[in-house]
Amino acid sequence: AQRVTQPEKLLSVFKGAPVELKCNYSYSGSPELFWYVQYSRQRLQLLLRHISRESIKGFTADLNKGETSFHLKKPFAQEEDSAMYYCAPLLTGTASKLTFGTGTRLQVTL
Amino acid sequence: DGGITQSPKYLFRKEGQNVTLSCEQNLNHDAMYWYRQDPGQGLRLIYYSQIVNDFQKGDIAEGYSVSREKKESFPLTVTSAQKNPTAFYLCASSSTGGTEAFFGQGTRLTVV
Numbered sequence: 001a002q003r004v005t006q007p008e009k010l011l012s013v014f015k016g017a018p019v020e021l022k023c024n025y026s027y028s029g030s031p032e033l034f035w036y037v038q039y040s041r042q043r044l045q046l047l048l049r050h051i052s053r054e055s056i057k058g059f060t061a062d063l064n065k066g067e068t069s070f071h072l073k074k075p076f077a078q079e080e081d082s083a084m085y086y087c088a089p090l091l092t093g094t095a096s097k098l099t100f101g102t103g104t105r106l107q108v109t110l
Numbered sequence: 111d112g113g114i115t116q117s118p119k120y121l122f123r124k125e126g127q128n129v130t131l132s133c134e135q136n137l138n139h140d141a142m143y144w145y146r147q148d149p150g151q152g153l154r155l156i157y158y159s160q161i162v163n164d165f166q167k168g169d170i171a172e173g174y175s176v177s178r179e180k181k182e183s184f185p186l187t188v189t190s191a192q193k194n195p196t197a198f199y200l201c202a203s204s205s206t207g208g209t210e211a212f213f214g215q216g217t218r219l220t221v222v
Contacts, residue, residue, distance in 0.1 A: 009150060036211075044153075044200065044213040086152060088211075096141060096160060098204070098211055099169070102152035 002027045004089050006101035013077050013108055021072040021104045023061075023087030031089035033070040035061055036100070038084040047072075047085070057081070077108045113137065116201050116214035123195075123221050131186045131217045133201035142184035143202040143211065146170060153200065159184055160206060188219060195221045 003026045013019055025031065033050040048056045050063040050070060061072045070087060087101040114135040123129045133142065141160050145153040145168075155168030159178040173192025178184055184203075188195045198218050204211040 006152075034210075043215055044202075046210045049210070096204075096206060097155070097158060097166075097168070098143060098202070099155055100145070100153035102150065 002089075002091075002099075004087055004099060004101040006085075006087055006104050008104045009102070010105045010107065013106070015079055015108055015110050016076050019072075019074040019077045019081070019106065019108075021085050021087075021106065023070045023072065023101060025068050025070065025087070025089050027068075027089055027091065029091060030065075031091050033061075033063055034088040034090065035059070035070075035072050036086045036088055038086070040083070044086070077106075079108050079110070082106055082108045114201060114203050114212050114214045116199075116217050118217060119215065121217055121219045123219065125221055126190045128187055128189050129195075129219065131188070131199055131201075131219070133184045133186065133214060135182055135184075135203040135212070137203055137212060138181070139203035139212075140181070140206045141204045141211075142178070143204075144168070144174075144176065144184070144186045145200045145202065147198040147200055147216070156186065156199075195219060 005024045035047040037047040038044045059074045063070050084103050084105050086103045090098045117132045143158045144156040147153050154170045156174050157176040159165035165178050175187045200216045201214040202211040
């Protein structure tokens with residue numbers, strides 16, 4: 001069955017500490033993978049996508065096809081990183097289907 | 111101003127009534143999506159459409175219906191058959207081919 005798993009509902013870290021938000025997927029084929037973020041009172045928005053291999057707001061995500069994981073990482077957490085983060089696999093083809101994990105709430109405290 | 115607009119922001123309905131949520135985009139996107147967001151369950155896909163006059167069921171389509179008569183519009187009807195309709199509903203659109211999805215601000219539906 002096609003599934004995306006974000007095992008942590010809440011991740012609480014201190015400011016300046018490293019962050020790793022986990023995402024594992026189980027999909028046939030090769031989905032494209034995205035991380036979306038929802039800050040308080042803002043719309044859900046794209047944070048980064050795996051094919052671009054870029055760092056956005058200090059976050060990076062490496063696709064590990066062997067482990068079928070796409071963990072989101074940041075070396076030093078900032079208060080403004082507090083938000084809800086969603087891992088999102090996109091199956092492309094005749095009908096592109098964008099699905100989301102259950103999300104992880106990141107709480108950065110002083 | 112380009113974007114995706116959902117209306118209304120808040121909606122109250124009596125149990126047993128059908129209700130339609132509006133989603134309009136002027137981004138010239140082919141693909142549109144409807145999600146339901148519940149605490150602890152993330153975003154669950156209700157319906158999606160890649161092209162006008164065509165749409166597919168998502169993971170939780172029961173009790174919902176959609177139409178895609180125009181490229182810019184993808185209304186969602188929550189029918190009386192939906193057993194637990196009170197939720198936050200999000201609409202999104204994207205170009206085809208694995209690109210970024212843009213989201214509306216959502217509609218909070220409360221059924222009493």
